[in-house]
Amino acid sequence: MMGREDWAGLASRLDIASGLFIEGQYVNARSGKTFDCLNPATDQIIAKVAQGDVADIDLAVASAQAALRDGRWRSLAPRTRASILLRLADLVEVHTQELALLETLDMGKPISDVLNIDIPEVVNTLRYFAECIDKIEGGVTATPVGTLHTITHEPLGVVGAITPWNYPLMMAVWKLAPALAAGNCVVLKPAEQAPLSCTRLAQLFVDAGGPPGVFNVVNGLGPEAGKALALHPDVAKLTFTGSTAVGKLLLGYAGQSNMKRVALETGGKSPQILMPDLYDLDAAVDRAVGGIFDNAGQVCNAGSRLLVHQSLHDEFVQRFIARAQQAYQTGDPLDPATTLGPMVSQTQRQNVQARIDQAISDGAKPVLGGLSPDTQGAGAYLQPCVFTGADNTMRIVREEVFGPVATVQAFETEEQALAMANDSDYGLAASVWTADLKTAHRMVGALQAGVVWVNCFGDGDMTQPFGGYKQSGNSRDKHKDSLLSYMQTKSAWFQLG
Known part of the structure; x- marks a missing residue:
C-alpha cells in the first residue's frame, strides 16, 4: 500500500x-x-x-x-x-x-x-x-x-x-x-x-x-x-x-x-430526521457524521440539519461528538490515513468561519469546534463544528454553509419534524431514520426534497436521479x-x- x-x-x-x-x-x-x-x-x-x-x-x-x-x-x-x-x-x-x-x-x-x-x-x-x-x-x-x-x-x-x-x-x-x-x-x-x-x-x-x-x-x-x-x-x-x-x-x-x-x-440544506423508534442509534450516528463531515462538508446535499427526537437528543449529541472526533482528523491529504482535508481555499475557510462566528453571536451553542483556529500555519484547515440550541430563524440553520458545520435540533412529534425539515428555501435531499415502514413511507411523501434516504444517507447508484426541489434547482x-x-x-x- x-x-x-x-x-x-x-x-x-x-x-x-x-x-x-x-x-x-x-x-x-x-x-x-x-x-x-x-x-x-x-x-x-x-x-x-x-x-x-x-x-x-x-x-x-x-x-x-x-x-x-x-x-x-x-x-x-x-x-x-x-x-x-x-x-x-x-x-x-x-x-x-x-x-x-x-x-x-x-x-x-x-x-x-x-x-x-x-x-x-x-x-x-x-x-x-x-x-x-x-x-x-x-x-x-x-x-x-x-x-x-x-x-x-x-x-x-x-x-x-x-x-x-x-x-x-x-x-x-x-x-x-x-x-x-x-x-x-x-x-x-x-x-x-x-x-x-x-x-x-x-x-x-x-x-x-x-x-x-x-x-x-x-x-x-x-x-x-x-x-x-x-x-x-x-x-x-x-x-x-x-x-x-x-x-x-x-x-x-x-x-x-x-x-x-x-x-x-x-444549493442544499439537507435534514436528517431521527425518529424515536429507529432501530440502531449507532448506525444513525455514524451515517449522520459522514453526511456532514465527508469532504469537509463541501457537499451540496450535506446533511447539515440534524433533527433528533427529544428522547434521543442528548444521547445522540454525545455519541455524535465522540464519533466525529474519532473519525475526522485533519492531516496532509496525500496521506492515505487522512480523513479530513482542508477547505478548497483560504477564502472558503474564512467564509465558513464567519458563519460559525455569526451562529455563536446569534445564540447557538458550539458543542464541538466553533473557535477561530490559529491562522498562522499554512493550509485552509477547519475543524468540524456542531451546534445545539439553534432554531429555524438563525442563519446557521437557514443558509448553506458548505463546510463541516452541523446543527442539532430537537423535535417532539412527526408533524413538528416535517415542518422543521420543510421550512427551508432548499429541497435537495433528506433522510429519515425509523423502524416503521408506514412512518417511512408517510414521511417520504411529505418531505419536500428530490432525494430521500431511509435508514441511510448518501446511498445510491446510477439509476438514482439526483436533483432537488425549490431553490435547489x-x-x-x-x-x-x-x-x-x-x-x-x-x-x-x-x-x-
Whole structure:
C-alpha cells in the first residue's frame, strides 16, 4: 500500500497541463493571461493556468459548432460512440493515480477519498451512459391509413457546462457523459478553484478516439468565461452545478441571449430526521457524521440539519461528538490515513468561519469546534463544528454553509419534524431514520426534497436521479432520463397516399 511519501513523490513528478483545450489540443488563452492554481493544504502554487475569457469561449463554441455541423460525433453509429466512451472509462482507470493526485493537490480532498469514491464514480458514470446510447427509442403512433407519424430524439447541439470545485471530475462527468452520449458537442468551464483534472480528461477523450472539437475546456473566472458561455447565442443548453445565487444569474443570461435551456443543481440544506423508534442509534450516528463531515462538508446535499427526537437528543449529541472526533482528523491529504482535508481555499475557510462566528453571536451553542483556529500555519484547515440550541430563524440553520458545520435540533412529534425539515428555501435531499415502514413511507411523501434516504444517507447508484426541489434547482443528474434531457424530440408526419 502506498504511503504519504510515495504519493508526494508521484506528485513531484506530475506533468500538469495548464492550457485551455480547444479543437483537440492545449492552447494558451488569447489574452495570454493566467491565474494561480493553489494547493489548499500548503497555500503553494501548483500551476499557472490559462485564463480564458469571452474570446476563448467564442473560439471553443465555434470549434464545437463546427464538429456538430459536420457530424463527426453525432453521425457516428451509436455503438461507435459508445465504444469511445467505454475506452475513455478504461483510460480513466489506467490514469487513476494521476487524476487522483490532480484532485487532491488542486482541491484538498484526501487521496483515499478520491481513489475509493470519486474515480470509481467517474468510471461508472461513463460506462453507464455509454451503454445507454443505443437504448434510446423513438415511436410510431397510430395514424389513419396512408399516413405515418414518427417521433425521434436528436441532440440539442452545443452544450455549455459549468461545474463545481467540490467534486471536480465527478460532477463534470455527471454532465459530460450524458451530453456526449446524446450526440452533443460540449464546452466545459470548470471551477477556477480546481480545474486540473477536467483539463486532463479532455485529452483522454481524444486519446480514446473522440474527435477533436467535440469536447472543449475553457478554464477561467466565472464572471468572465462562465458568463460568456451562458450568454453565447450558439449554446443550446447550459448545465450548471453550484450556488443558488449564480444559478439565478445564469437563468437571466439565458433570457438575455437565446432562451437556451438551463439545467441547475444548486444549493442544499439537507435534514436528517431521527425518529424515536429507529432501530440502531449507532448506525444513525455514524451515517449522520459522514453526511456532514465527508469532504469537509463541501457537499451540496450535506446533511447539515440534524433533527433528533427529544428522547434521543442528548444521547445522540454525545455519541455524535465522540464519533466525529474519532473519525475526522485533519492531516496532509496525500496521506492515505487522512480523513479530513482542508477547505478548497483560504477564502472558503474564512467564509465558513464567519458563519460559525455569526451562529455563536446569534445564540447557538458550539458543542464541538466553533473557535477561530490559529491562522498562522499554512493550509485552509477547519475543524468540524456542531451546534445545539439553534432554531429555524438563525442563519446557521437557514443558509448553506458548505463546510463541516452541523446543527442539532430537537423535535417532539412527526408533524413538528416535517415542518422543521420543510421550512427551508432548499429541497435537495433528506433522510429519515425509523423502524416503521408506514412512518417511512408517510414521511417520504411529505418531505419536500428530490432525494430521500431511509435508514441511510448518501446511498445510491446510477439509476438514482439526483436533483432537488425549490431553490435547489430544476434538473436531475444521473439516471437514463438525464440522457434524454440533453436531447429534443422531432415529430415527423408523412402523407403516404
